[in-house]
Amino acid sequence: MPIPKHIHLVTLGVADVARATAFYERLGWTKAGASQESVTFIQLSGLVLGLFGWNDLAADAGLPAEGSGFRGVALAINADSPDEVDAIIQAAVDAGASLVKAAEKVFWGGYSGYYADPDGHLWEVAHNPFFAKDAAGHLALD
Known part of the structure; x- marks a missing residue:
């Protein structure tokens, strides 16, 4: 199966x-x-x-x-614009997250940054101009 x-x-x-x-x-x-x-x-x-x-x-x-530090996983939110990336990261920091990496233009042509929740789980917030979303807001890669 x-x-x-x-x-x-x-x-x-x-x-x-x-x-x-x-x-x-x-x-x-x-x-x-x-x-x-x-x-x-x-x-x-x-x-x-x-x-x-x-x-x-x-x-x-x-x-x-036991164990801590980098866990080899990052959860991600795909934003509609670089401005939305900045706003989401700031909202998370205001809510108690730690800024891990300020958002910036990245080599693959998008814009992204990272924050960590209070338990250290990484969240990437990115604007990927190459990823489309469907009517429900889900990524639609195919």
């Missing part, structure tokens, strides 16, 4: 679920009713973001919880 070409849920391991939830709510994102004290779900456009305790998530996967 081929694996479906969908990602339905991205779960971030966080140090404090309540603190992480408050950060994402300051971004204007809303906690879904399916959330519980130990896990928060946030409905995004075509995807659900989960916030689950770092140690609990590691235990659920059967892995050790």
Whole structure:
């Protein structure tokens, strides 16, 4: 059976679920009713973001919880313009994110920067003039 070409849920391991939830709510994102004290779900456009305790998530996967620093993953928001990139990054910083890399013109012809949420998860905000969006705002590469 081929694996479906969908990602339905991205779960971030966080140090404090309540603190992480408050950060994402300051971004204007809303906690879904399916959330519980130990896990928060946030409905995004075509995807659900989960916030689950770092140690609990590691235990659920059967892995050790040790480790920090670069995790080899960055989540991304594709903005409609360089000005929107700047505005999104500033809103995240105002909500408690750390600026990792100020937005700038990049070698591939776009404009991007990075912030980290309070648990260090990297978020890239980019304007990619080569990526189209459909009517729902989802990337439409094909």
